[in-house]
Amino acid sequence: xxxxxxxxxxxxxxxxxxxxxxxxxxxxxxxxxxxxxxxxxxxxxxxxxxxxxxxxxxxxxxxxxxxxxxxxxxxxxxxxxxxxxxxxxxxxxxxxxxxxxxxxxxxxxxxxxxxxxxxxxxxxxxxxxxxxxxxxxxxxxxxxxxxxxxxxxxxxxxxxxxxxxxxxxxxxxxxxxxxxxxxxxxxxxxxxxxxxxxxxxxxxxxxxxxxxxxxxxxxxxxxxxxxxxxxxxxxxxxxxxxxxxxxxxxxxxxxxxxxxxxxxxxxxxxxxxxxxxxxxxxxxxxxxxxxxxxxxxxxxxxxxxxxxxxxxxxxxxxxxxxxxxxxxxxxxxxxxxxxxxxxxxxxxxxxxxxxxxxxxxxxxxxxxxxxxxxxxxxxxxxxxxxxxxxxxxxxxxxxxxxxxxxxxxxxxxxxxxxxxxxxxxxxxxxxxxxxxxxxxxxxxxxxxxxxxxxx
Numbered sequence: 001x002x003x004x005x006x007x008x009x010x011x012x013x014x015x016x017x018x019x020x021x022x023x024x025x026x027x028x029x030x031x032x033x034x035x036x037x038x039x040x041x042x043x044x045x046x047x048x049x050x051x052x053x054x055x056x057x058x059x060x061x062x063x064x065x066x067x068x069x070x071x072x073x074x075x076x077x078x079x080x081x082x083x084x085x086x087x088x089x090x091x092x093x094x095x096x097x098x099x100x101x102x103x104x105x106x107x108x109x110x111x112x113x114x115x116x117x118x119x120x121x122x123x124x125x126x127x128x129x130x131x132x133x134x135x136x137x138x139x140x141x142x143x144x145x146x147x148x149x150x151x152x153x154x155x156x157x158x159x160x161x162x163x164x165x166x167x168x169x170x171x172x173x174x175x176x177x178x179x180x181x182x183x184x185x186x187x188x189x190x191x192x193x194x195x196x197x198x199x200x201x202x203x204x205x206x207x208x209x210x211x212x213x214x215x216x217x218x219x220x221x222x223x224x225x226x227x228x229x230x231x232x233x234x235x236x237x238x239x240x241x242x243x244x245x246x247x248x249x250x251x252x253x254x255x256x257x258x259x260x261x262x263x264x265x266x267x268x269x270x271x272x273x274x275x276x277x278x279x280x281x282x283x284x285x286x287x288x289x290x291x292x293x294x295x296x297x298x299x300x301x302x303x304x305x306x307x308x309x310x311x312x313x314x315x316x317x318x319x320x321x322x323x324x325x326x327x328x329x330x331x332x333x334x335x336x337x338x339x340x341x342x343x344x345x346x347x348x349x350x351x352x353x354x355x356x357x358x359x360x361x362x363x364x365x366x367x368x369x370x371x372x373x374x375x376x377x378x379x380x381x382x383x384x385x386x387x388x389x390x391x392x393x394x395x396x397x398x399x400x401x402x403x404x405x406x407x408x409x410x411x412x413x414x415x416x417x418x419x420x421x422x423x424x425x426x427x428x429x430x431x432x433x434x435x436x437x438x439x440x441x442x443x444x445x446x447x448x449x450x451x452x453x454x455x
Contacts, residue, residue: 170197
């Protein structure tokens with residue numbers, strides 16, 4: 001008689017792990033969808049409340065006397081706050097109100113206005129934002145408010161402000177702050193540039209270099225205007241305060257470019273890190289020129305003038321670097337900056353560039369030779385010149401210049417070679433140029449410039 005065997009069904013450990021994993025994925029997905037739904041619902045409620053606030057504010061403006069419609073510190077001036085915080089439905093909202101004059105193109109704009117009135121009507125703009133909303137995604141209402149009867153507000157001029165990059169392209173969405181501390185009441189307002197990088201303000205009071213501008217945008221330079229010399233005692237600025245002339249179209253432009261970065265690495269000719277090298281880095285945006293009496297020569301004032309040093313790893317990084325030309329000098333006792341790997345020194349930082357500059361540092365006490373080769377006609381460095389240095393005994397080396405137009409002796413070779421103090425023969429040749437032959441006396445770090453004549 002056969003014995004009956006009982007078997008029990010169940011789950012293996014792998015099956016349990018797989019089931020838990022699948023359950024976790026499903027649970028997380030459901031939770032994520034639920035959470036996203038709640039956030040979307042909350043934002044919808046906030047947008048409804050913001051729309052109600054904007055409508056309420058706009059109705060208040062529409063019910064005001066035309067002559068009273070203006071903001072505190074704005075043009076036109078009035079009692080409306082430019083910025084205020086309002087709580088509604090347990091949510092904090094920021095309400096920004098802008099009132100400005102509009103010169104209607106239907107009757108011509110300054111300076112060709114047919115009736116001589118540039119303040120044809122007023123534009124009211126109300127923007128409501130709240131925490132968690134993306135920039136530019138708030139509620140915006142705009143309304144034109146016209147005077148009763150015939151337009152009669154005259155005076156002032158029209159101010160056109162442009163924000164462009166160095167290629168002349170308008171910068172959309174730049175934040176522009178304008179103020180005039182000479183006016184009574186004092187004027188101060190904030191704007192965003194349109195798709196062409198412009199702001200057009202009609203009916204602005206007359207002022208001679210009394211309008212102060214500052215412009216900024218994320219990832220770009222921040223630039224502010226300055227008064228002329230000697231009110232600004234340091235230098236004559238490039239970006240001066242703006243003016244408004246009665247009955248004229250007054251234009252003011254500021255150039256801003258995308259920021260970059262400059263990373264420095266200090267090494268010796270053997271490609272070994274040289275730590276803690278002191279340097280001066282000057283350049284970037286030109287702010288102005290110093291004012292001096294002849295025969296002194298004025299100097300250019302740059303955005304950056306940095307005295308610092310590389311770290312223990314031979315590194316230094318300048319973030320938010322302004323585009324422009326840069327020069328770098330080394331002030332490390334006992335060492336000399338003999339050159340840099342690309343880019344050449346001085347170098348130009350273009351907008352949105354992350355430049356890496358390797359500095360080649362030489363020990364002044366070591367017998368060595370730097371030969372720099374130039375085109376005698378143009379002064380340009382010669383790439384591909386053959387440079388031979390020899391003493392007729394143990395040293396005979398030939399190197400070819402790169403884009404920097406220079407070579408360094410002794411070269412890094414295997415087996416290693418060394419230079420000792422003394423006189424050496426020097427021969428330089430390049431295609432399309434007359435060759436040079438001569439001698440050079442080497443004593444510690446020695447630098448020699450050779451100028452080749454074109455054939």
